[in-house]
Amino acid sequence: MKQTKVFLLTAFITLAAFGTVIYSSCKKDPCKGVLCQNGGACSGGSCSCPAGYTGAHCENSTITYQNNSYTDLNITLNGTAYVITAKSSVDFTGPAGSVLQATNVHTAGGFGEVITWSDFTDHFPINGDYLTEPFDVSAAYFFLRITNVSPYVINSLQVNYSNSYFTHEYPYLPNDGLTYDIGYYFLEGNTDVYAESGVYNWDWFPTSAGANTLFSVVAH
Numbered sequence: 001m002k003q004t005k006v007f008l009l010t011a012f013i014t015l016a017a018f019g020t021v022i023y024s025s026c027k028k029d030p031c032k033g034v035l036c037q038n039g040g041a042c043s044g045g046s047c048s049c050p051a052g053y054t055g056a057h058c059e060n061s062t063i064t065y066q067n068n069s070y071t072d073l074n075i076t077l078n079g080t081a082y083v084i085t086a087k088s089s090v091d092f093t094g095p096a097g098s099v100l101q102a103t104n105v106h107t108a109g110g111f112g113e114v115i116t117w118s119d120f121t122d123h124f125p126i127n128g129d130y131l132t133e134p135f136d137v138s139a140a141y142f143f144l145r146i147t148n149v150s151p152y153v154i155n156s157l158q159v160n161y162s163n164s165y166f167t168h169e170y171p172y173l174p175n176d177g178l179t180y181d182i183g184y185y186f187l188e189g190n191t192d193v194y195a196e197s198g199v200y201n202w203d204w205f206p207t208s209a210g211a212n213t214l215f216s217v218v219a220h
Contacts, residue, residue, distance in 0.1 A: 030042075030044055030045030031043070031044075031045060034046075034047065034057075035057060036048075036049075036057055036058050037053075037057050037058045037059050037096075038050065038053045038058045038059070038096060038126075038128070039053075039058070039128075040053065040057065040058030050128055051128055052125060052127075052128030052129055052130060053096065053128060054093055055093070059095050059096065060093045060094060060095060060096065060124070061093065061094070061096040061124045061125045061126070061128075061129075061130075061131075062091050062092065062093050062124070062125075062130060062131070063091070063092050063093075063094075063100060063122055063124060063125075063131045063132075063133065064089050064090070064091050064092075064130065064131065064132040064133070065084055065089060065090055065092065065132075065133050065135070066088075066089040066132055066133065066134045066135065067084040067085065067086060067087065067088055067089065067135050068087065068134055068135055068136045068137070069086060069087075069107050069115065069135060069136075069137050069143075069184075070086050070087070070109075070143040070145075070181065070184075070214060071086050071107040071108050071109040071143075071181065071183070071184070072084065072085050072086055072107070072108040073085075073086075073105070073106070073107060073108065073135055074104065074105070074106055074107075074108050075102055075104065075105045076102070076103045076104040076105075077092065077100055077101065077102055078099075078100060078101050079101075081104075083108070084135075089132075093124075094124045095124060096124050096125060096126045097123060097124060097126045098123070098124050099121060099122070099123055100121070100122045100123070100124065101119070101121050102119060102120050102121070102122065102133075103119045104119075105117040105118075105119070105135070107137075107184065109181070109182070109183035109184055110171075110181075110182070110183060111157070111167075111169045111171055111182050111183040112144065112159070112167065112169075112182060112183025112184045112185045113141065113165075113167075113183065113184045113185060113186065114184075115137050115141065115184055117135060137184065139187075140186060140187060141184045141185060141186060141187060142184070142185060142187045142191075142206050142213050142214075142215045143181075143182075143183070143184050143185075143213070143214050143215065144159070144182040144183060144184075144185055144193060144206070144215050144217075145179055145180065145181050145182060145214060145215070145216040145217070146173055146179070146180050146182055146195070146216075146217055146218075146219060147177065147178065147179040147180070147216070147217070147218045147219070148173045148174065148175045148176070148177070148178075148180075148218075148219045149175065149177050149218060149219065149220060150175050150197070150200065150202075150219045150220055151175060152175060152197035152198075152199060152200050152219075153172070153173065153174050153175055153197055154171065154172075154173035154195045154196070154197055154202075154219060155170060155171070155172055155173070155196070155197065155198065156168070156169075156170055156195065156196040156197075156198075157169050157170070157171055157182070157193070157194070157195050157196075158193075158194040158195075158196075159185045159191070159192070159193050159194070160185065160186060160188065160191055160192070161192055161194060162190055162192070163186070163188050163190065163191065165185070165186035165188070167185065173195075173219075175219075179216070187206065187207075189207065190207075191205065191206055191207060192204070192205050193205075193206060193215075193217070195219060202217075202219050204217045
């Protein structure tokens with residue numbers, strides 16, 4: 001009888017140990033089959049990416065487009081249109097080494113000159129670098145902003161009256177004390193800004209502006 005008990009106990013211990021071995025051998029490696037690119041390393045089933053790379057497998061890098069103008073910027077990237085607001089930047093991500101084609105890049109001011117940039121091609125960085133593309137307006141232009149605190153409504157605006165870049169536009173600028181972004185204009189040695197209300201007029205001379213400078217005036 002004692003021998004039978006010893007045999008059953010031994011069999012139970014052996015079975016328990018065998019079950020432990022089976023359980024341990026079936027435990028799955030969470031990083032098995034996880035391929036981390038561009039120097040990334042797998043930990044706990046997820047890729048830890050080096051600086052400059054993002055994505056589930058560290059496959060993406062980033063290009064930053066920086067709008068340094070005073071208006072929104074329209075840009076088409078690989079056939080899709082985007083708007084980058086004034087004085088801001090937007091990050092775009094894509095597979096490292098892939099192409100990003102920029103077309104139809106221009107400012108979006110309501111009046112004045114539309115500033116355009118030539119089409120160009122960027123590649124998403126492949127060496128962990130960060131790429132920033134700034135959009136700057138040349139010193140040939142100034143940006144006009146008007147605040148009307150007078151008793152009159154401004155409804156006529158002439159810029160560069162004596163120059164070849166003369167413009168005559170008809171904005172509606174109420175006497176509400178708010179500041180209105182007008183647009184970009186060529187800056188010359190004798191540039192003048194002439195606003196009218198029909199019964200009153202104002203004249204400003206932005207000769208000290210330039211290099212994408214803001215020329216902000218107040219109509220009293």
